[in-house]
Amino acid sequence: MVYLYLKLFHVLFVIMFFGNIIVGIFWKMYAQKTKDPDKIAFTFKGIIKADKIFTMPGVIGLTIFGLGAAIYYDFPILGTGWILWSIILLIVSGLAFMGKLIPLLRIRKILIGMNIINLRKNGIFGEQLPC
Secondary structure, eight states: OHHHHHHHHHHHHHHHHHHHHHHHHHHHHHHHHHTOHHHHHHHHHHHHHHIIIIIHHHHHHHHHHHHHHHHHTTOOTTTSHHHHHHHHHHHHHHHHHHHHHHHHHHHHHHHHHTTSOOTTTTTTTSSOOOO
16 A cells, blocks of 8 residues: 555656646747747746746655655666666756756856846846846
């Protein structure tokens, strides 16, 4: 019975993780079609907040409950192909995400320094603040 609960929570966290990624991509594309910088900034603020609430806990939960279920059921984690490849693909996707995120953060820093964008006005760092 413990194994079934571990597996249930693992699947729920997988749904939370992938669901948020899919919804985030949809809202990003939807906002960019407007070509309105304020709507795009507001949408990205929501996506960043949703990542903190759903994606990051999803990664942690799916990893903990997935490994917990595998250990409880005595699966050899590195000896079971689908578990090993799942771990490898999770690491690769995290590295790919960071590979895209770090350059964007550098560009954002440059644009803020050149005063091309004002992220405080667009509310990306919290509530909308007067400039």
